[in-house]
Amino acid sequence: MSRNTDWQRICAVDDILPDTGVCALVEGRQIAIFRLRADDSLHAIDQYDPCSGVNVLARGIVGDVDGERVVASPIYKQHFSLTTGRCLEAPEHSVCAWPVRAMDGAVWLRPEPKRCFLPQPVSKREPEDLVVIGNGMAGMRVVEELLEMAPDQYRITVFGAEPRGNYNRIQLSPVLAGDKQAADIELHSREWYADKGITLHAGDAVLRIDRVRRRVCAASGLEVPYDRLLLATGSTPFMPPIDGLAKRGVTRFRDLDDVDRMITASADHGRAVVIGGGLLGLEAASGLAARGMQVEVVHLMDRLMERQLDHPAAAMLRDTLAARGITTHLEAQTEAVLGGDRVEGVRLADGREIAADLVVVAAGIKPNTALAEAAGLRCERGVLVNDTLCSSDPRIYAVGECVQHRGATYGLVAPLYEQASVCARQLAGVSGSGYAPSTLGTQLKISGVELYSAGVVSPQPGDEDLVMQDARAGIYKRVVLRDNRIAGVVLFGDARDGNWYFEQMRDGVDISAMRSQLLFGPEYCAAA
Known part of the structure; x- marks a missing residue:
């Protein structure tokens, strides 16, 4: 196999039905990739079944043997561990396992085998x-x-x-x-x-x-x-220095206990303030609005999700949330939580007061x-x-x-x-490469809101900026170019090509030949 060990995109996650496998040809080698229903995890091992001498493992039946996730070969029914490639019945016929992950709705595989299977030593030492x-x-x-x-x-x-x-x-x-x-x-x-x-x-x-x-x-x-x-x-959770955060009705959004408190509050009360307009805060605001609360978001910065979005995309997101009954206050600093033992509202640094029965602090971690x-x-x-x-x-x-x-x-x-x-x-004690993080994209987990962001959000001197906006359709696309390569992308309203833009950015593809078609997606660029 080639020495190239970069992550490679295989297919969309939804192309693999739960508890089934598909075969991918990666640098001349057939690899079976499985998606498990229980935890929606992905696993990859060789497609080749050494017991039968046939490339068939992707067609096997996925299951569990003594707590180990396995696939049964459709030929002679040997079981292979989905994590290590170990053949349970005949360890000498074990196969390679491969690093695989889901990212931004796609399946990615690194063509560097995980040398995971450890045959048991003859003399076992004390654990x-x-x-x-x-x-x-x-x-x-x-x-x-x-x-x-x-x-x-x-x-x-x-x-x-x-x-x-x-x-x-x-x-x-x-x-x-x-x-x-x-x-x-x-x-x-x-x-x-x-x-x-x-x-x-x-x-x-x-x-x-x-x-x-x-x-x-x-x-x-x-x-x-x-x-x-x-x-x-x-x-x-980062808790800003705000007076009154100890009052009843103030919560974080970090674990199931926090969610239980928020659900209880939504059943008994009608008004909520969320402090923080980042990913977590907006997901909290959307969830509370879905439960019928009147929600207002107080955000310190000049736009929502300022780390992931530029001003036009953030403005469109703000309008979308407003259409769902969520009000946002930008460049607004919360000075105090009001009320006696229980929260009754918040006061902003400019003197404005917002009534609230619930205050959710989502100002970062x-x-x-x-x-x-x-x-x-x-x-x-x-x-x-x-x-x-x-x-x-x-x-x-x-x-x-x-x-x-x-x-x-x-x-x-x-x-x-x-x-x-x-x-x-x-x-x-298994040899392998160390941790080398890669650039990742961001998607907002709010039903009905398509949003994707990766890389540079705001162009630097010398960067090029490609922008397309259709206000009526609610679509915005921005691609930042640096030395004829994608340095960043922001998509709102139509994020289906996010993974493709990410691939071009990650692989450092020279887009000179398709520059004029770049904003229209891979189909137009393929014809360039």
Whole structure:
């Protein structure tokens, strides 16, 4: 296979039906890609079945054998692990597994095999103790992949501050809007942990890490030793210095408990103020409006989603939200939350007052480094990690929103899952490439609003700016060019070509020949 190890777009996620596979030809090699219904995850292994000598695995039946996700060959029915490629019945016939992910509605594969399958040694050594602090999506993805790579290498203990199993945090918005129930976004039930031999301490936060004695100390008084420690403490909401945030009726938008409070408030009250006009704030505002509340958004900056949108796209988004009954106040600073014991409204710095029965603070997030800092680990904005996701202590790894890697912190799920794969390989002792983040696009999770943004939002001196706007149709497209290559894209109202623009930007394609057709999408550019 070629040495090219860049991520390659295979197809749209929706092109693969749940619990089925497709075959992709990647640099001359047939690879079977599967999509699982249970968690909408993607897996890729060789299409070639070494037991039958035929390229057939994409046509196999997807299932579960003793908790391991597998595909059964349609020929001789051997089972192959979807994560490691291990043949359960005949390990000597194992196949390669490949890194695969979903991004912006598309399936992406990196043509560099995951050397994941570890044949069991002849003499098994005593398992080491792995303690995971954080029961969220990033930490548990590490555990999932580690169990499939090296199921007997560790005794695993998981501590979570929330009194429940793991759930899909990025699906909180549909739960708030009433499109989904909390049970619909559960990823791992308590039974799953028990079945996997994992000790779960839910609702028992770790308060201290003793690096000298290699133990963690929990709020309950429990102390647990570790040989390896994984920090997945996530992030905490940024709470601006506003008087009155301790009043009843003020909440964050970060977990299921926050969503429960907001749903209860929407049933009993009618007016809400959301502080923050970024991604999270607008999703909260949309969800509350869907539940019948009168919603007003207070945003400090001069436009909504200023990190992802330019002024014209932000203005169109503001008009779209207004049509749904959501009022926005720009360049507005919240000075105080009004009321006695319970919130009655907010006062802005210019003296205006807005009545409210519920105030949602969605002013951003910051990495949760408190535990790491107290333990003496190197931290800046986040817990500092290298390309293997190892911290300044070689026994302690960190993944997710709590980390800082090469000066950057992360809040989107795709890079967190990439970190998890790298970290799992390191813990399993499997060789592979380190974590190298890629540019990602942004989409707003509000029903009926098409929005896509990636790369540069505002052109720099020397950049070219291609813009198309149809105000009546509610469509806006902006492509920023730098040295005849796409440096950024903003799409509103029609975001179907977002993935294609992203591919051109990521691959550094010279667009000189199709420049005049670029705003009209791939079909017109193909004919250029």
